[in-house]
Amino acid sequence: MGKMEEQPKLLILYASQTGNAMDAAERLGREAERRGCSVTVLSVDQFDAGLLPPLKIVIFVVSTTGQGDSPDSMKVFWRFLLQRNLSQQWLKQVQYAVFGLGDSGYQKYNVIISRALFTLGNYGAYAINIIPIH
Numbered sequence: 001m002g003k004m005e006e007q008p009k010l011l012i013l014y015a016s017q018t019g020n021a022m023d024a025a026e027r028l029g030r031e032a033e034r035r036g037c038s039v040t041v042l043s044v045d046q047f048d049a050g051l052l053p054p055l056k057i058v059i060f061v062v063s064t065t066g067q068g069d070s071p072d073s074m075k076v077f078w079r080f081l082l083q084r085n086l087s088q089q090w091l092k093q094v095q096y097a098v099f100g101l102g103d104s105g106y107q108k109y110n111v112i113i114s115r116a117l118f119t120l121g122n123y124g125a126y127a128i129n130i131i132p133i134h
């Protein structure tokens with residue numbers, strides 16, 4: 001027989017200002033584990049963005065804070081992604097989904113979703129779903 005099926009590996013990265021995106025990410029992680037995935041859940045500031053390219057599936061859970069700002073924990077990761085010396089194919093193997101936490105009472109509702117989508121897409125990553133939560 002062929003080699004054993006590997007468990008699908010899933011990375012869930014969250015960017016949270018007051019804990020809601022973290023709670024949502026951990027809940028998502030538990031659901032995925034129950035369905036047979038091998039899951040790692042981390043805050044974006046605990047993960048080196050340079051390690052993204054070989055990953056197959058990454059789920060981002062990001063909240064919008066301030067006046068349409070990203071959480072503080074996302075800044076370094078963000079700066080890395082905006083570096084100019086990364087190729088347009090840098091994330092071509094990566095499929096990703098973005099869950100966004102926001103409040104439609106704010107003018108800049110959930111804008112961090114679109115920023116994340118745009119930036120990752122620029123590197124050839126493939127968006128499998130974009131899900132605003134409010």
Ligand SMILES: Cc1cc2nc3c(=O)[nH]c(=O)nc-3n(C[C@H](O)[C@H](O)[C@H](O)COP(=O)(O)O)c2cc1C
Pocket residue numbers: 015016017018019020021022063064065066067068069071101102103104106107108109110111
């Ligand atoms: C100070 C503050 C500013 C916020 N600004 C926005 C905003 O500009 N756009 C938006 O969609 N939601 C905004 N929200 C709502 C948050 O996104 C929402 O409460 C979310 O659940 C927070 O997630 P977190 O705990 O992971 O940071 C804001 C919330 C706070 C407390």
